[in-house]
Amino acid sequence: MKIAVIGTGYVGLVSGVCFSDFGHDVVCVDKNPDKIAMLERGEVPIFEPGLDQLMARNVEAGRLSFTTDLAAAIKGSEAIFIAVGTPTRRGDGHADLTYVMAAAEEIAQIASDYVVIVTKSTVPVGTNRQVKQVVKKANPDLDFDVASNPEFLREGAAIDDFMKPDRVVVGVQSERAAEIMNEVYRPLYLRDFPILTTDLESAEMIKYAANAFLAAKITFINEIAALCERTGADVKQVSHGIGLDGRIGNKFLHAGPGYGGSCFPKDTKALARIGQEHGLPMQITETVIKINEEVKRRMIDKLLDLCGGSFNGKTVGVLGVTFKPNTDDMRDAPALTIIPALVGGGAKVRVTDPQGRHEGEALLPGVSWVEDPYKCANNADLLVILTEWNEFRALDLKRIAKKMATRHLADLRNIYSVKDAKRAGFDAYESVGRAGFERASEKGND
Structure with missing residues (x-):
């Protein structure tokens, strides 16, 4: 399966590298030409134990590549993962969805065949429905689905978390999208790692609820x-x-x-x-x-x-x-x-x-x-x-x-x-x- 990953930050790069290690053909896209040039030289812009070796192995195998050309990355892809930043918005504490919506609109303007547009970035409940509206408005004739696939990666142990997850959460609206996502994660399914399929809103909420609960545990013990x-x-x-x-x-x-x-x-x-x-x-x-x-x-x-x-x-x-x-x-x-x-x-x-x-x-x-x-x-x-x-x-x-x-x-x-x-x-x-x-x-x- 061909997969495109938009964004080569922490989540996007780790996900793209690990997907390629599953055996998929993965193209990672970023607008920053300096970052892409760095990755093409085999240099990793973040520190994550083992990521440089895993990346090099899959590049050498021909399963992983990097580009600034979104159109080339999207062509032939069955799943496109949006893994751009969602920083806290100044003034109101909300997640800034500017980059997510911009990526969705660009995908819509380029894509021509059926594709599942997957939000990997951490986004507020209701965002994937907004993504769907943005795509429909930009390209009313496009045949597509949206999916929510939040990440649960611990920095410093991200590769192990991706390859041996406690669970994979996938929010979808159609059986067709669910089948594509099951194929993406087929290597994990075959090894009996839990793949939890939910609706869009539940997948989005799971991510926030999990992190808030863990933050509460840390804060509780600090108060104690x-x-x-x-x-x-x-x-x-x-x-x-x-x-x-x-x-x-x-x-x-x-x-x-x-x-x-x-x-x-x-x-x-x-x-x-x-x-x-x-x-x-x-x-x-x-x-x-x-x-x-x-x-x-x-x-x-x-x-x-x-x-x-x-x-x-x-x-x-x-x-x-x-x-x-x-x-x-x-x-x-x-x-x-x-x-x-x-x-x-x-x-x-x-x-x-x-x-x-x-x-x-x-x-x-x-x-x-x-x-x-x-x-x-x-x-x-x-x-x-x-x-x-x-x-x-x-x-x-x-x-x-x-x-x-x-x-x-x-x-x-x-x-x-x-x-x-x-x-x-x-x-x-x-x-x-x-x-x-x-x-x-x-x-x-x-």
Whole structure:
């Protein structure tokens, strides 16, 4: 089957590469000639483990190609996936559908044979019906169907998520469209991965409901973490205890500096906006958004305490700026709130991240970048762990502590323990939802 994928951002590129690995003939389209030239040279514009090798393999096999020519990509395609950006619209929090509708109109103007136009981008409920109207208006004679096929890819594990999904959700209006989509995902069907076929609106809602629920789990445990700090409980033990309940599960119960990334912030805001438009406020989701911002500010207060009430004149080392490990994505990362507060307070901030520098240099003015955690710690008054990269999980803490001017560690991902920090020679250690040095000493727990 020939497939066209419009958009070579994170979702479009991963989807196109994986579809080609299924055995389909895939053409990825983008209006940016520099990006297409980069892909044709075998260079991947995003960091996603394993994507470069998988892309190269399928290009070499002749199943995957890249172009700026939409007409050439559409010709002979049975399914056209729209995977363009839907950023949060300024002013009202809604998803901006400008690129989706523009792509739909261009498809309509070019296509001549029956095709299924599939929305892969995350879009508000009702968008696919709008896409259908746009296509009909632009080309009343075109024989086509629309389908909704939301993505559920975790950055850093996207290929595995695509190839071994918890489920594939497909929203359609006709049996013909369902048959085409079943053929697209035939390799997964043959391996008994669940393919859930729904109506258009349900498919669109599933995506938003899933992300809002996961964001709520993260926010819940972060709120519990704050209470643990007041009561002397340990949030890691609490998370483990409640996660053993099969009705709850242990995923997304890790306390930290708040959620970020390309999905949760954008999708929770969009869901809240959808609720408002339909006269039914999503009160839980709106509260999740509010609390997540408060969590980031609470982290700033922790750092301020460790700096004696003022950042002015302090040297602070920061380990990690991306919103999670194994990605170069900094969209809505906690670092974008926390680091500007440090710089604005007069701190000299030194940063290291295995993949974050390319985006971070533009997003974080006023910081200096170094190659490794040990240089980051040199003569620092405070060291902050913001992203739980594997490279930061087994540091020589004694070496780190010896390099610092003031041996204070803020472990905002709970990678280490009070015992680890004390043994290494730190004079102060703070994490999230657990006792710091003073309280641990009072309770005789070292």
